[in-house]
Amino acid sequence: MSNFKYDIVEQIGQLSQSPKGWTKELNLVSWNGRDPKYDLRDWGPEHEKMGKGITLTKDELIKLRDILNSMDF
Template sequence: MPAEYLKSIGVLSESSNGWKKEVNIVSWNGGDPKYDIRSWNQDRTKMGKGVTLSSAEIEKLRELLG
């Protein structure tokens, strides 16, 4: 599942083993850019499970969180 990183938004947290939970704008497999939240190891060779959200879903999430 190749990802093209378009923009790094920021790091939400970092675990004691060095993995970082990041928010990025990513294009998966050449698709439309989406917001992506997932954990990555230090050199981004391994990733954890994550969630990918469209711009509309991010706006809805903002509404829900107030």
Template sequence: MSDFSFEVLEHITVLSESPKGWKKELNLVSWNNQAPKFDIRDWSPDHKKMGKGVTFSNDEMLTLKKTLESIDLNMMNE
């Protein structure tokens, strides 16, 4: 496995937490000293281990935000 580095630049929110303490979080993360990206993934309580996740550029996050704002989430309860 190749080495990589990361730095959580801003913790934005916890989306959920498992019984074992892992948290699904939205953060702003710099991977390998690159420009930061919005990142959603599970993190261990000490932030030393992580699950698979997804990253979004600023433009992608703006598109996602606009899309989520246009969705009627109440339809999911029907």
């Protein structure tokens, strides 16, 4: 596994929590010192471990919001 650095710039919201304490969160994260992007993934307690996730630019997040708003639930 390659080494990388991350900085959670802003914790936006938690979607769920597993019995083992892992949380699915939407955060603003800077990866390897780059400009922060919106990030959706599972995090271990204290954010020391992470699962696979996706990163989105602001424009992508807005498009995703629009798609979700247009869906009938």
